Amino acid sequence: MATSNTITSSSTTAAVEALVQHLPTTGVLTPAPIASGRTASAHATTALTASFVGTQAADVALVLLDAQTLHDAAGSDTVVSPGDVVRPALEAATEVLGTGVLGEVTQADATSLFMDRTSTVFELTAGAEPVGWFAIRIREGGAIVGASRKSSDEVVGKLGRINNVEMALTVEIGRTRMSVRDVLGLEPGAVIELDRSAGSPADILLNGRLIAHGEIVVIDQDYAVRITTILDVADGLA
Numbered sequence: 001m002a003t004s005n006t007i008t009s010s011s012t013t014a015a016v017e018a019l020v021q022h023l024p025t026t027g028v029l030t031p032a033p034i035a036s037g038r039t040a041s042a043h044a045t046t047a048l049t050a051s052f053v054g055t056q057a058a059d060v061a062l063v064l065l066d067a068q069t070l071h072d073a074a075g076s077d078t079v080v081s082p083g084d085v086v087r088p089a090l091e092a093a094t095e096v097l098g099t100g101v102l103g104e105v106t107q108a109d110a111t112s113l114f115m116d117r118t119s120t121v122f123e124l125t126a127g128a129e130p131v132g133w134f135a136i137r138i139r140e141g142g143a144i145v146g147a148s149r150k151s152s153d154e155v156v157g158k159l160g161r162i163n164n165v166e167m168a169l170t171v172e173i174g175r176t177r178m179s180v181r182d183v184l185g186l187e188p189g190a191v192i193e194l195d196r197s198a199g200s201p202a203d204i205l206l207n208g209r210l211i212a213h214g215e216i217v218v219i220d221q222d223y224a225v226r227i228t229t230i231l232d233v234a235d236g237l238a
Contacts, residue, residue, distance in 0.1 A: 022089035037114030037121035040133035047110035054100015061110035064132040103208030
């Protein structure tokens with residue numbers, strides 16, 4: 001257990017150090033772990049949150065006291081949101097956890113994440129003044145570190161209650177990173193190079209979470225995806 005805690009501590013420290021290097025702020029931010037996220041939770045109702053699924057899984061949340069800075073960076077165009085502005089920073093933070101995919105960055109109430117005893121919370125300061133907080137909760141095998149594990153039968157039984165709930169299934173063939181200037185300059189006929197070579201498997205995401213890999217096929221002149229690998233997500237549902 002001590003070894004696991006040491007690895008987790010090392011990962012969370014590396015994550016927040018990568019985060020502050022990519023945040024769009026004018027000053028240098030210094031992260032420091034704090035014993036409780038109670039102070040941060042008072043401001044966490046409009047946090048920017050995301051989930052990471054891959055070699056390790058994690059939930060992350062970011063609160064910045066000067067939210068206007070993010071809105072100014074996003075601009076007046078509705079194409080870019082504050083979540084898009086901080087996404088590169090959150091991607092850099094979760095990249096230290098290994099290969100994986102960061103889900104959609106959304107504005108949500110992250111009070112429970114900041115207050116969870118399994119989360120690591122960092123205060124971000126500029127000089128001696130706090131400017132925000134970052135919370136990260138790393139999961140082992142998809143389950144929250146320190147949480148009790150349920151049997152697969154129990155999980156499946158509970159999922160039976162939501163069998164008829166509709167969810168969004170997304171097929172992603174690749175990604176790229178572009179500046180706001182380049183996005184606004186796109187015109188019909190423009191070619192965008194993705195981070196994946198031709199023939200590489202596509203990612204299949206359920207509500208933003210990576211669940212499988214597949215290949216694009218054509219059936220009766222319609223695009224489809226043939227699933228080639230299903231990832232083990234049972235633990236993530238526990």
